[in-house]
Amino acid sequence: MVPYSLIESIIGGILLGGILAISALGLNMIFGVTKIINFAHGEALMIGAYVTYWFFELYSFEPVFTSIFTFPILAILGFVIYELTIRPLVGKPSLSALLGTYGLSIFLVNFVRLIWSPRWKGVKTSLPNVDVFGLNFSAARLATCLIGLLGACLLYIFLKKTLLGRAIRATAQDADTATLMGVNANYTYAITFMMGTALAGIGGSLISITYTITPEMGTLFNLMSFCIVILGGLGSFTGTIIAAFTVGIIATVGATIFGMTFQSFIFFTVLTLSLLIRPRWSARAGTFKAKFKEILGLKTRRRSE
Amino acid sequence: MMQISKKDQMLYVALTSIFFVIALFPLITGGYLVYLLAQIFAFVGLAYSWNIISGYSGYISFGHHGFYGLAAFSACSLIAYQNMEPFIAILIGGLIAFTTSIPIGFPCLELRGPYFSIVTLAIAEALKSLIFNIIPRKQMEGIALPPAYTLPRVYWGTLVMAYIAFLTAYLIKNSHIGLALFAIRENEAAAQNLGVNTTRYKMFAFTISAFYTGIIGGLLGWNTSFLTPLHAFSSVTQINIMVMVLFGGIGTMVGPFVGSVIFTIISEYLWLQFPALYLSILGFLIVSIVRFLPGGLHEIRKLGI
Numbered sequence: 156m157v158p159y160s161l162i163e164s165i166i167g168g169i170l171l172g173g174i175l176a177i178s179a180l181g182l183n184m185i186f187g188v189t190k191i192i193n194f195a196h197g198e199a200l201m202i203g204a205y206v207t208y209w210f211f212e213l214y215s216f217e218p219v220f221t222s223i224f225t226f227p228i229l230a231i232l233g234f235v236i237y238e239l240t241i242r243p244l245v246g247k248p249s250l251s252a253l254l255g256t257y258g259l260s261i262f263l264v265n266f267v268r269l270i271w272s273p274r275w276k277g278v279k280t281s282l283p284n285v286d287v288f289g290l291n292f293s294a295a296r297l298a299t300c301l302i303g304l305l306g307a308c309l310l311y312i313f314l315k316k317t318l319l320g321r322a323i324r325a326t327a328q329d330a331d332t333a334t335l336m337g338v339n340a341n342y343t344y345a346i347t348f349m350m351g352t353a354l355a356g357i358g359g360s361l362i363s364i365t366y367t368i369t370p371e372m373g374t375l376f377n378l379m380s381f382c383i384v385i386l387g388g389l390g391s392f393t394g395t396i397i398a399a400f401t402v403g404i405i406a407t408v409g410a411t412i413f414g415m416t417f418q419s420f421i422f423f424t425v426l427t428l429s430l431l432i433r434p435r436w437s438a439r440a441g442t443f444k445a446k447f448k449e450i451l452g453l454k455t456r457r458r459s460e
Numbered sequence: 461m462m463q464i465s466k467k468d469q470m471l472y473v474a475l476t477s478i479f480f481v482i483a484l485f486p487l488i489t490g491g492y493l494v495y496l497l498a499q500i501f502a503f504v505g506l507a508y509s510w511n512i513i514s515g516y517s518g519y520i521s522f523g524h525h526g527f528y529g530l531a532a533f534s535a536c537s538l539i540a541y542q543n544m545e546p547f548i549a550i551l552i553g554g555l556i557a558f559t560t561s562i563p564i565g566f567p568c569l570e571l572r573g574p575y576f577s578i579v580t581l582a583i584a585e586a587l588k589s590l591i592f593n594i595i596p597r598k599q600m601e602g603i604a605l606p607p608a609y610t611l612p613r614v615y616w617g618t619l620v621m622a623y624i625a626f627l628t629a630y631l632i633k634n635s636h637i638g639l640a641l642f643a644i645r646e647n648e649a650a651a652q653n654l655g656v657n658t659t660r661y662k663m664f665a666f667t668i669s670a671f672y673t674g675i676i677g678g679l680l681g682w683n684t685s686f687l688t689p690l691h692a693f694s695s696v697t698q699i700n701i702m703v704m705v706l707f708g709g710i711g712t713m714v715g716p717f718v719g720s721v722i723f724t725i726i727s728e729y730l731w732l733q734f735p736a737l738y739l740s741i742l743g744f745l746i747v748s749i750v751r752f753l754p755g756g757l758h759e760i761r762k763l764g765i
Contacts, residue, residue, distance in 0.1 A: 192574045240747050249574045250520055251750050254706065257522070258746025261699060265739035378585070381578055416593050423586030430579045431567045 197377025709758025
């Protein structure tokens, strides 16, 4: 029983990873270009899920393909959010931006709770289940994973091949130099924030098929996206996608072994460990290595700063 | 022996006399005024203790609701199931928060600003979901504390804690510890190169902050007389503390006091008038403070109003 369900849960994790990838790529873009840690990213995902729900409820639209609508709607929302709250925070100390987006996330969660009630909502897909080699999984989940990966590919082409994508990459590397080269940094920030929010919206639209839609769903996916970005590395495209699949597999396998209620515990533990292990985020580079060496009684060499 | 300046002597005399006058309140009046004052004192204490780590050293903690909930939950369990003397149980709760903060602090305080915030939030949420999973079902539904007329005792407890937290914050600010913490906030690498043992000072600030938060959590938990884990670990506590300190002015001496007094009264009013809008307004306030008044009320003089 164990290996069989294990394989299924690994496949489930891979399918989840495709969805997480697109949301985490949005976060990574915002993070890399504007240098803002966007705490309201999960809330954009949650609003994307609600948009999917309304399209399903009002027009019985197939939720798997709602992404075409969530992308522009969330892009508009991202523009509004950017103009109202994010713009003055760009270039400020990262902590004030963190606090600002945290406040924004609290506001959005409770606003959504107010207008759409905290009741759980769900969408139903019309795509059938399929059997592959005796393993049963739904075609809708496969489709969502593929849509997520397709979105990631389109994003990659956009960033590498178009002029705007090049401007975004240049701003991410060095905003001042990019401005000197004739890139309108503020415009680039706005576009990046809009795209990041819209990508989170797609993520929400895809995730609504497997998860219940609640106003609080954002928090978990927000921290999952953080986890992925931190594990995958800032500004790394392939790293983010690999990390997304890793986190997806850890989440589903952990839930299979320990039970679904432990899922958030597993996520937060993975996030904590990934933050602690990645030495790049450490206040003093190489500290952990040095500490381990100290514990083992090995000689440590101080790095000159 | 520490030299006490004339100004400090005056301050201590004034504070102690105010303390005793305020302490007489429950003997004269009762009911809502005493309750409101107890709430104000509790939040003054929480705001000062959060300010010690977040305002002084610049390591903004998003995870104090973990310590608060852990201490409140363990203190209330001890009171309800072991029939322990409440104040001893609350002290034990505080000590539990203190001991928990040591293994959390050592690795986490190595992380730079924003990453520290994320990791504290993740750890608090992990702690929350771990506790939700391991406690028996009966306790998950809530701990009913033995009925007792506790309000004056809670009042005195919170008053003492507010006083102690204020004094600690004041003494830290005017000592070499405060100097070291400010140096860490401004430039950690430079402080370290000048021979400040940054880890030790950060740990001191973090653990003492967790200890006070835990004790106040125990007091407020005892006051509710029916404590559910969901309520104890609610992140609303964390949001409230942050709004108060930001509102008053982060890292200052008067800021937390002014912020928490004004804010507790405002929030009591908001609860009364708009219970559904309450958290949205809090989120909106955080965004507006960060946007328009980054230094809090403390900086309003500089604006020339």
